[in-house]
Amino acid sequence: MNKILLFNPQSANAKYRIPNSILSIAASVDGKYDWVIVDGNRETDPLAKMMSYLDRGDFKYVGFTVMPGPQVKQAIPFSKAIKEKHPGVYMIWGGYFPASHFKVILNSGYVDFVVNGPGDHAFPSLVDALENNTPYELIKNIIYKTGDSVVKTLKEDLFEQDPLPPLPYDKLHGFYPIDKYLGKTYLGERTLAYHSSIGCPFTCSFCAVVPIFEARWKGKSARLIYNDIKYIKDRWGADAIEFHDNNFFVSEKRTVEFANLIYPEKMNWWGMARIDTMSKFKDASLARMREAGCRIIFFGAESGNNNILKQLDKGGTQTGDQIADFAERMRKFDIIPEYSFVLGTPAPTPEEVEAQIDFEIDFIRKIKRINPKTEIVLYTYSPVPTEGSELYNSVLEAGFEYPKKLEDWISPRWESFDLRKNPLTPWLTPAMIDKIRNFETVLNGCYPTVTDIRMNSFKRNAIKLVSGIRYKVNIYKYPYEIKLLQRLWKYRQPEIQGF
Ligand code: B12
Numbered sequence: 013m014n015k016i017l018l019f020n021p022q023s024a025n026a027k028y029r030i031p032n033s034i035l036s037i038a039a040s041v042d043g044k045y046d047w048v049i050v051d052g053n054r055e056t057d058p059l060a061k062m063m064s065y066l067d068r069g070d071f072k073y074v075g076f077t078v079m080p081g082p083q084v085k086q087a088i089p090f091s092k093a094i095k096e097k098h099p100g101v102y103m104i105w106g107g108y109f110p111a112s113h114f115k116v117i118l119n120s121g122y123v124d125f126v127v128n129g130p131g132d133h134a135f136p137s138l139v140d141a142l143e144n145n146t147p148y149e150l151i152k153n154i155i156y157k158t159g160d161s162v163v164k165t166l167k168e169d170l171f172e173q174d175p176l177p178p179l180p181y182d183k184l185h186g187f188y189p190i191d192k193y194l195g196k197t198y199l200g201e202r203t204l205a206y207h208s209s210i211g212c213p214f215t216c217s218f219c220a221v222v223p224i225f226e227a228r229w230k231g232k233s234a235r236l237i238y239n240d241i242k243y244i245k246d247r248w249g250a251d252a253i254e255f256h257d258n259n260f261f262v263s264e265k266r267t268v269e270f271a272n273l274i275y276p277e278k279m280n281w282w283g284m285a286r287i288d289t290m291s292k293f294k295d296a297s298l299a300r301m302r303e304a305g306c307r308i309i310f311f312g313a314e315s316g317n318n319n320i321l322k323q324l325d326k327g328g329t330q331t332g333d334q335i336a337d338f339a340e341r342m343r344k345f346d347i348i349p350e351y352s353f354v355l356g357t358p359a360p361t362p363e364e365v366e367a368q369i370d371f372e373i374d375f376i377r378k379i380k381r382i383n384p385k386t387e388i389v390l391y392t393y394s395p396v397p398t399e400g401s402e403l404y405n406s407v408l409e410a411g412f413e414y415p416k417k418l419e420d421w422i423s424p425r426w427e428s429f430d431l432r433k434n435p436l437t438p439w440l441t442p443a444m445i446d447k448i449r450n451f452e453t454v455l456n457g458c459y460p461t462v463t464d465i466r467m468n469s470f471k472r473n474a475i476k477l478v479s480g481i482r483y484k485v486n487i488y489k490y491p492y493e494i495k496l497l498q499r500l501w502k503y504r505q506p507e508i509q510g511f
C-alpha cells in the first residue's frame with residue numbers, strides 16, 4: 013500500500029503551534045495508511061526532508077495544508093519542485109487558500125486535487141479511490157480538472173465532531189516533540205492550540221469561512237474537549253489554551269459546561285466570539301467563564317458604524333452601541349475584549365472613504381475611554397471572494413483583480429495583501445493607508461498589547477510616554493519616534509504575527 017506525506021508549510025517564525033489542520037488529515041487516515049508529517053515550522057530544510065521521503069519510492073500521496081499569507085511561500089515552490097522530480101505522486105492541497113483560489117491552483121499544473129472544506133472524509137475517500145483505481149467523481153468536497161474544465165463536486169453536510177477519530181498526538185510527538193508546540197504566551201508558560209468546532213453560523217461578506225461552511229457550525233462536546241486537553245496537560249504539561257475555532261462561543265451551554273469541567277485544572281484560556289452572541293450570555297455564565305480561566309476573548313467588532321456593519325453583512329444584531337456597551341460589560345467581569353476593526357471599506361467618493369476612516373478612529377478612541385484594557389487589532393479591508401455578495405460585486409466594479417498565475421501570490425505585493433496590510437484596493441489612496449497605519453502606530457504605542465510578553469514595564473512606560481502626547485492631541489502623522497522604539501524592541505503586532 014502506498015504511503016502519504018503530509019506537509020504543514022511554515023506559518024510563523026516563532027511560537028509554533030500544534031499543526032491542527034494537517035494533524036486532522038493525519039487522523040483521517042491513521043490506522044489505514046502509513047503517513048509521515050513534515051512541519052515547515054520545525055525543519056531547517058523542509059523540502060530536502062520531503063524529498064528524502066519521496067526518493068524512497070513508496071510515497072504516492074502528498075497533502076499540503078495552505079492558509080493565505082506565509083504558508084503560500086513554501087507551498088508553491090515546494091509543490092512545483094516535488095511534481096517536477098516525482099511526476100507520479102498525487103499532489104493534494106487543502107485549507108483556506110485553495111478553497112478560495114482553486115482555479116489558479118489547478119491551472120498551475122502541479123496540484124492535482126483541491127479539498128474544498130473539511131477533509132476528514134474527503135481525503136481518505138480520495139486516497140482510497142486513487143489507490144484502488146475507482147472513480148473519485150462522486151466524492152464530496154473535492155475540486156479537480158478534467159481537460160480544460162474545473163470540476164467542483166457537491167458539498168458534504170457538516171458532520172458531528174465527536175465521532176471523528178482523535179488527533180494522533182502521540183505519533184506527532186514521534187516526529188516533533190509536542191513540548192515545543194506548547195509555547196509561552198500571555199496566557200501561560202505552555203499554551204496549547206486546540207480546535208473544538210468547525211464553521212460559523214454567520215455570513216459576514218468579507219470572511220473566508222462563509223463560502224466554505226455556508227453559515228453552519230458543529231462543535232465537539234464540552235466533555236470531549238476537556239478530555240483531550242486533560243490528556244495533553246497530564247502528558248506534556250500544557251497550562252493554558254488558545255481555542256482556534258472561528259467562533260468558540262456559539263453555544264452558551266457548551267461554554268459553561270466546559271468552564272465547569274476545566275475550572276479545577278487552573279488553566280487560562282482564550283477564544284474567538286461574536287459580540288452580539290455573547291451579549292446575550294447571562295452574567296452568571298460570564299462570571300463562571302472568568303473564574304474558570306477565560307482571560308481574553310477576540311471579537312470581530314469590524315466597525316462602529318451601523319451602515320458599514322450592514323454593508324459588511326455582519327449578520328446578527330451587532331451595532332456600534334452594542335460594541336461600546338459590551339466593552340463596558342467585559343470590564344465588569346475582568347475579561348479583556350480584543351476587538352478587531354476593518355478600516356478602508358469602499359464608498360462612492362474618496363471623501364466618504366476618508367470620513368469613514370475618521371469615524372472609526374474616533375470610535376476606537378471612545379472604546380478605549382470606556383474600557384482602556386480593550387485590545388484593538390486593526391486590519392485594512394481586503395476583499396475575500398465570497399461570490400455573489402453585494403460587497404464582492406462592488407469590489408470588482410471598483411476595479412479589483414486577483415492574480416492570474418499561482419506564482420504571483422508569492423510576490424511581495426500579494427504577500428502583504430494576504431497579511432491585510434496592503435489591501436491593493438483602488439479606492440484607498442496611499443494617504444489614507446498612511447493615516448490608518450499612523451493611527452495604529454500611535455495607538456499601539458499608547459496602549460501596547462498585553463499579549464506581547466517580551467515588553468517589560470520599563471519599555472511599556474517609555475513607549476506610552478512618547479506616544480501619549482500625540483494620542484492626547486489627536487496627531488498621528490509621521491510617528492517616526494514611536495516606530496523606532498517599536499522596531500528596537502521588536503514590538504509584536506497580533507495583526508501580523510497572528511494572535
Ligand atoms: C492557527 C491559525 C493560524 C496560525 C498558524 C497555525 C499553524 N499551522 O502553524 C497563525 C497564528 C500563525 C495564523 C496566521 C495567520 N492566519 Co490563520 N488561522 C489559524 C486558525 C485560527 C486555525 C487553523 C486550524 O488549525 N484549523 C483547524 C483545522 C482542523 O481546520 P482547517 O484548517 O479548516 O482544516 C480542515 C479543512 O480546511 C481541510 N484541510 C486543511 N488542510 C488540509 C490539507 C489537506 C491535504 C486536506 C486534504 C485537507 C485540509 O481539512 C481540515 C479538517 O476538516 C484559522 C481559523 C480556523 N478556525 O480554522 C485561521 C485562518 C486560517 N487564518 C487566516 C489568516 C488570514 C491568517 C493570516 C494570513 C492573516 C492574519 N493576519 O491573521 C496570518 C498569517 C500571519 C503570519 N505571519 O503567519 C484566515 C484565512 C482566511 C482566508 N482569507 O482564507 C483564517 C480562516 C482565520 C479567519 N477566519 O480569517 N493563523
Ligand code: SF4
Binds near residue numbers: 216
Ligand atoms: S462571525 Fe467571524 S467567523 Fe463568523 S462569518 Fe463573521 S467573521 Fe466569519
